[in-house]
Amino acid sequence: MKKTILIISLFIGFLSFGQDTELEEKTSSQKESKVRLSPFFSYDFTKSESLPIFLPSIYNNKTNPEFNYRLGIDVEYKFSNNFSISSGINYSNKDFYLESLDEKFIFEIRYLEFPLMVIYTYEVNDFEFFGQLGLTNQFSFNFNFLSNENDLFIGKINNYTLSGKIGIGASYPILGKHRLFLATDYTTGFTDVFENVDYKINSLGIRMGVQFLL
Secondary structure, three states: OHHHHHHHHHHHHHHHHHHHHHHHHHHHHHHHEEEEEOOEEEEEEEEOOOHHHOOOOOOOOEOEOEEEEEEEEEEEEEOOOOEEEEEEEEEEEEEEEEEEOOEEEEEEEEEEEEEEEEEEEEEEOOEEEEEEEEEEEEEEEEEEEEEOOEEOOOOOEOOEEEEEEEEEEEEEEEOOOEEEEEEEEEEEEOOOOEOOOOOOOEEEEEEEEEEEEO
């Protein structure tokens, strides 16, 4: 009788342990992966050393800062306590402009982006500080070059460009599981924006947006 009770107790304990382990694994899995909708605005400072190739009357090597935006979905997988990898698909605009005398030259580019980032995070109370480093694959589908709001033709834009990004930032929880974030990052192009022209966009941006956890 005592042996029977002992066996039953061990069996119940084994089942309970299995359920607890399964629950812990589910909770751990939920913490490891995140799917987010992440719209944000950015204030970008774009360097433009090669633009005088198109516009020989302009000699300054800085464009004016411009507000841009991005909307997309990303998936983040946490593979250690502090490190994760992230990828997704985004729609983004890359606008910048120059002014010379009484003319204004506007560049408007639209991209589908496929980023691949390694992210380091460190939590302090409710704040989450992060650094990120990675690559962005960009496929252009619309480009306009305007002078005083009139269309100009300066050449074909490449359908694909590759750039690298490094940045730091912080986020804070809002509305429960969602997060408000502020970040700054530097982007440098590895491939040319236009065909047959050695021009790569290098920009420093300040980003602010919301990460909606799905």
